[in-house]
Amino acid sequence: MKRIQVITVCALIVMFAMLTRNSSTTASYILAAQPLRNTSMDVGTITKVAGFSSTSYNLPGGIVENSSPTLADVTGDGIPEILVGTTTCRGNSSGVCTYNHAGVIAVYRGNGTLLWSKDVGAPINSAPAVGDINNDGYSEVVVSFGGSVADPAHHGGVIAYNRFGNQLWRFDTQDFGGDGYSDGVFSSPTLCDTNNDGYMEIAFGSWDQRIYLLSHQGLSLWQDLPTSYPGGPGYFNADSIWSTAACADLNGDGYREIIIGADISHGTLPDGTSVQDGGFLYVFDKDGRALVRRHLPETIFAAPAVGDLDGDGRLEIVSGTGWYWWNVHGRTEQPYVYVFDTGKVFDNSLLNSDPAKLPFYPGWPQATNYPGFSSPALADLDGDGDLEIVISAGHPDLIDDGTIGAGSVYAWHHNGSLVQGWPVRPQNAQGNNAYLTSSPTIGDVDGDGALEVLFSTIWDVHVYNADGTFQQLLATLWTIWASPALGDTDADGYQEVWIGGGYYPDPQNGRLWRFESDTSSGSQMPWPMFHHDAQNTGRYPRSPQLNVLPASLYLLHQYGSGNTARSYLRLRNLGEGTITWGVSSPMPAITLSPSSGALTSSSVMVAVTMNTTGYTTGTYELGNVIFTGTVTGNPVLGSPASIPVTLYVGKVYRTYLPLVLRSSP
Numbered sequence: 001m002k003r004i005q006v007i008t009v010c011a012l013i014v015m016f017a018m019l020t021r022n023s024s025t026t027a028s029y030i031l032a033a034q035p036l037r038n039t040s041m042d043v044g045t046i047t048k049v050a051g052f053s054s055t056s057y058n059l060p061g062g063i064v065e066n067s068s069p070t071l072a073d074v075t076g077d078g079i080p081e082i083l084v085g086t087t088t089c090r091g092n093s094s095g096v097c098t099y100n101h102a103g104v105i106a107v108y109r110g111n112g113t114l115l116w117s118k119d120v121g122a123p124i125n126s127a128p129a130v131g132d133i134n135n136d137g138y139s140e141v142v143v144s145f146g147g148s149v150a151d152p153a154h155h156g157g158v159i160a161y162n163r164f165g166n167q168l169w170r171f172d173t174q175d176f177g178g179d180g181y182s183d184g185v186f187s188s189p190t191l192c193d194t195n196n197d198g199y200m201e202i203a204f205g206s207w208d209q210r211i212y213l214l215s216h217q218g219l220s221l222w223q224d225l226p227t228s229y230p231g232g233p234g235y236f237n238a239d240s241i242w243s244t245a246a247c248a249d250l251n252g253d254g255y256r257e258i259i260i261g262a263d264i265s266h267g268t269l270p271d272g273t274s275v276q277d278g279g280f281l282y283v284f285d286k287d288g289r290a291l292v293r294r295h296l297p298e299t300i301f302a303a304p305a306v307g308d309l310d311g312d313g314r315l316e317i318v319s320g321t322g323w324y325w326w327n328v329h330g331r332t333e334q335p336y337v338y339v340f341d342t343g344k345v346f347d348n349s350l351l352n353s354d355p356a357k358l359p360f361y362p363g364w365p366q367a368t369n370y371p372g373f374s375s376p377a378l379a380d381l382d383g384d385g386d387l388e389i390v391i392s393a394g395h396p397d398l399i400d401d402g403t404i405g406a407g408s409v410y411a412w413h414h415n416g417s418l419v420q421g422w423p424v425r426p427q428n429a430q431g432n433n434a435y436l437t438s439s440p441t442i443g444d445v446d447g448d449g450a451l452e453v454l455f456s457t458i459w460d461v462h463v464y465n466a467d468g469t470f471q472q473l474l475a476t477l478w479t480i481w482a483s484p485a486l487g488d489t490d491a492d493g494y495q496e497v498w499i500g501g502g503y504y505p506d507p508q509n510g511r512l513w514r515f516e517s518d519t520s521s522g523s524q525m526p527w528p529m530f531h532h533d534a535q536n537t538g539r540y541p542r543s544p545q546l547n548v549l550p551a552s553l554y555l556l557h558q559y560g561s562g563n564t565a566r567s568y569l570r571l572r573n574l575g576e577g578t579i580t581w582g583v584s585s586p587m588p589a590i591t592l593s594p595s596s597g598a599l600t601s602s603s604v605m606v607a608v609t610m611n612t613t614g615y616t617t618g619t620y621e622l623g624n625v626i627f628t629g630t631v632t633g634n635p636v637l638g639s640p641a642s643i644p645v646t647l648y649v650g651k652v653y654r655t656y657l658p659l660v661l662r663s664s665p
Contacts, residue, residue, distance in 0.1 A: 051446060052474055052515040056503065057112045059510030061086030061104030064500030065125055066147075066186070066437070068482040069512070071489060071498070072130035072534035074107055074115070074139050074163050079491045081115060082108045084500040085124025085143060086510040089151040097151055099508050105143045107165070108512060110489030110496065116165035122146040122154035126188035126244075127482075130534040133191060133200040133216040139163050144204055146173075147186030156184035158204060160218060169218030174232065176208040183208035187260075188303070191535035192247030194286035196254045196601075200535070201286075203258045205241025210234030211260060213288065222288035229270040235288055236270065237280065239263040242322070244303035244375070244531055246538030250283070250315055250342045252547070252574045254603075257291065257345075258284040259317055259538075261300025273353065281319055281338075281358070283345055291345050294358045297333045298322055302391075303375035303439070303531050307540030309361070309387045309414035313574065313637060315342050315542065316361055316414075318376045320391050335372065336365035337391055337410070363416025368393040369408055369423075374455075375439040378540040379526035381451055381466040386414050387540060390453055390527075394436035405435025409455060411468065421468025428458045429473060442527040443486040445495045446471075447519035451526070454497065456480040461499055461515070474515045478502030483530040493520050542575035546599070546629035546638035553625065553645045555610050558652040563613045569643060571604040571627065579629040579636055586623025586645065589613075599629065610647060617650040 067085035074081045086104045089097030103124050106117040125147040133140045140163070146156025157172040172182040187205040194201050194213065201221060202214040212234045213221045220233030229236040243261035250257050262280045269275060279300035283292035302320035309316045317340040339361040344350060350357045374392035381388040394407030411422035427433050438455040445452050445463065452471060453464045461474040461484045474484075480501040489496050495517045503511040531538045549570045557565035573579050581604075582596040589611040597604060608625065622645040629639040 051472070051518050052497070053518065054474065054513070054515050055112070056476070056511045056513045057108065057114075058506075059084070059086055059104065059106055059500070059512055060102065060114070060117045061106065061119070061510050062088050062101035062123070062508070063090060063478065063502035063510045064480075064482065064512075066482050067124050067500060068127040068439070068530035069485040069498040069500055070128045070130060070534050071485045071487040071529055072139065074130060074141065076138060076163070079110060080487055080489050082110065082485070082489060082498050082512065083128040083130065083141065084512060085126065085128060085145070086500075087123040087125065087148055087151070088154065089123070089148075090507075100151070101508060103145060103154070105141070105161075106512075107141070110491070112514065118161065118165055118167070120145045120159055122156060122184070123148035123151055125186050127530045127536060129189045129191050129202075129536045131191040131200050133160065133202070135198045135216075140168065142189045142191065142202055144185035144187060144189050146182070146184030147207070148184065152184065153181060154184070155182040156206060156208075157182055158185060158189055158202060158214065158218070160202075171212075171214055171218045171220070173206040173212075174208040174210065186242050188244040188531065188536045190245040190247050190258070190531075190537060192245075192256050192258065192537060194247070194256045194258065196256075203245040203247065203260070205237075205243060205245070205260055205262065206234075207240045209237050209239055209241070211237060211241055211245075211262070211282070211284070213258065213284075213286075225288045227271070227288075227290065235284070235290065237262045237264070238267075238269050239265050242299075242301045244536055244538065246304045246306045246317075246531070247535070248306040248315055248537070248539045250306075250345055252572070255286055258282075259304045259306060260284075261302060261304060261319060263299040263322075264295070279321060281317070281340070283317075283358070290352050292358045293352045294340070294355065295353065296321060296338070298335065298371065301373050303536075303538055305376045305378050305389075305532070305538045305540065307378040307387050308542050309339070309378070309389075311386050311543070313545055316340060317342060317358070318378065318389050320372050320374055320376060320393075322371060322373065335368050335370060335393065337368060337376065337389065337412075339364040339389070339414075339416070366410075366412055366416050368410060370395040370406060373437040375531065375538070377440040377442050377527040377532075379442040379451060381411060381419060381442075381453075388413055388419055390440045390442065392436040392438060392440060392455055396435045401432050403432045403434045403458070406433055407436030407457060409436065409440065409453070409464070411453070419468065424464060424468050424470070426455070426457055426462045428460055429475070432458070434458045437481050439483045439530055440527070441483050441486055441529055443495070443525040444523065445486055445497060446517050447495065449524075451524055454484045454486065456482065456484055456499055461497060476501050476511070476513045477504045478511065480513075485529040486525060487528055494518070541577070544577045544579045544629070544631050544636040545574040546579055546581065546627060546636055546641055547572040547574045548627050548641045548643055551643065553608060553643055555608070555645065555647045556652050557610070557612050557615070557647065557649045559617050559649050563611060565610045565612050565647060567608050569606045569608060569625070571599055571606060573599045573601060575637070576601070577631060579631060581627060581629045583625060583627045585625055590622065590625070590645065592625065608645070612647070612649060615647065615649045620647040620649070622647055
């Protein structure tokens with residue numbers, strides 16, 4: 001039987017129940033596809049598909065729905081493993097589970113060997129996160145669970161494991177609706193060192209209507225905030241949270257902010273604010289203070305992305321929205337993708353709800369033909385030095401070619417103009433379009449030096465060239481929804497594409513699909529997995545940028561008090577990566593220590609010492625101290641930095657201010 005004939009009958013069942021402030025019903029969809037074509041493909045069978053070899057592996061759990069694979073080095077051998085989560089049941093046309101299975105976090109080696117797996121006791125519809133959260137030199141695995149309306153009778157929360165699969169801690173969310181279960185977490189955990197102490201915090205949202213930040217030990221850091229209602233851990237949003245948080249230092253002060261979307265229903269918030277149906281886009285500081293609470297006319301299911309789109313050294317925020325109000329309540333607002341300017345996020349003269357606190361970036365928002373569940377991906381598709389925005393849009397109910405649902409994929413330049421060749425309307429091998437939930441991933445998967453855009457829909461991972469031309473389909477044997485992950489996971493020099501799903505001959509069990517290119521691995525992987533990286537930061541790495549403070553140096557010397565004057569300059573890397581830096585002085589009398597080095601995320605203090613022998617009272621312009629910074633021999637943004645140095649010799653008055661310290665509790 002042809003695939004399209006099956007999909008026409010029962011390709012997609014959509015159930016969506018809104019979580020309001022007065023209800024524990026959780027908004028979701030049951031992505032239950034039952035393709036039933038005959039096949040004789042067995043485990044380990046390899047077929048050749050347009051330059052890619054294909055194989056698949058049994059998962060120890062239910063099928064994979066929304067858990068995008070995460071590629072990360074768990075073992076410490078320098079080779080990434082593959083992590084994915086499974087659901088616990090599959091819904092029929094009435095939304096009733098047709099079978100029950102384990103919700104499992106599974107870790108595989110690149111050759112398909114299962115490293116370890118753990119039953120979390122609930123469905124997993126999130127992307128696992130991997131990082132050294134406790135600063136012990138080894139990777140930990142963090143996964144959220146409970147995010148399925150098809151099977152809500154499970155507790156929701158977040159679990160952390162060490163690299164061997166031993167549980168470190170478990171955090172349960174709250175039972176907001178009073179049904180006896182802590183509410184589910186669809187949001188993927190984001191690992192983020194918000195306070196620059198070397199330990200990673202864990203940010204996520206929950207269907208219990210709260211946004212959490214946990215310590216590396218699994219303890220709530222946002223405890224009994226003024227915005228917590230009726231008290232307890234987390235920030236109370238007054239509606240469900242689906243979005244995955246982004247993590248970024250928006251103002252370069254060394255502390256990272258949390259950016260996350262949320263749903264909101266019309267009514268009055270606990271602080272007395274009246275709101276309309278739609279969504280909030282939040283920016284939080286490390287202490288749980290909402291710097292921004294930007295209202296949009298549609299719920300925000302998307303995970304925001306953060307990047308310096310135009311190369312000016314300042315970050316922008318990109319977000320899609322959702323389709324709940326648009327779809328379920330029959331509203332007709334035009335769906336959009338948004339880009340926001342972050343220049344006033346820290347302007348305390350503005351209320352956090354004032355749109356001027358997070359204004360639209362020039363050229364945005366941009367309309368789409370459908371609403372969407374997809375999150376944006378950022379990459380320089382055309383090689384011109386700035387970033388493009390790629391995102392899917394889709395409607396789950398439209399039927400225009402025999403399949404249920406419709407979708408498109410868009411690509412825009414940073415100024416809001418469409419990239420030539422986009423949008424595209426992806427089709428399967430039978431020429432049918434369908435609903436898209438997959439967030440795009442971007443990388444050079446065929447080793448040709450150019451980027452490809454990948455996403456999944458129906459039974460296939462679709463591969464498109466950067467100019468919007470279709471390249472190929474990577475076919476599985478079950479409907480796939482999540483984002484494919486890209487990387488060389490077996491260190492053989494060839495790129496693999498991974499996606500989780502199911503398997504027609506064994507419909508009760510999950511399947512992990514692997515496609516390997518037959519050409520050498522490309523070096524460009526700007527957005528290789530859901531929300532960019534294994535920590536789910538959603539942040540496009542900012543180009544290294546040299547910054548020197550203060551911008552001018554004034555040396556003060558008390559006449560007759562010796563023969564040296566000293567002050568300090570502070571070097572910072574406002575971007576990411578490592579800068580090789582050096583400094584030259586304007587005259588031999590000035591020495592600088594250190595005079596060169598490597599600059600990463602930590603600042604470096606440079607002592608500027610002046611030999612004042614022979615200088616009488618007066619003010620002297622000494623010239624400029626010149627700092628240079630390079631990466632692989634090429635100058636970085638902000639280099640060279642020229643710092644004028646002035647020497648004052650004479651009477652120096654000093655005032656001492658009292659300092660009061662409070663011990664830690």
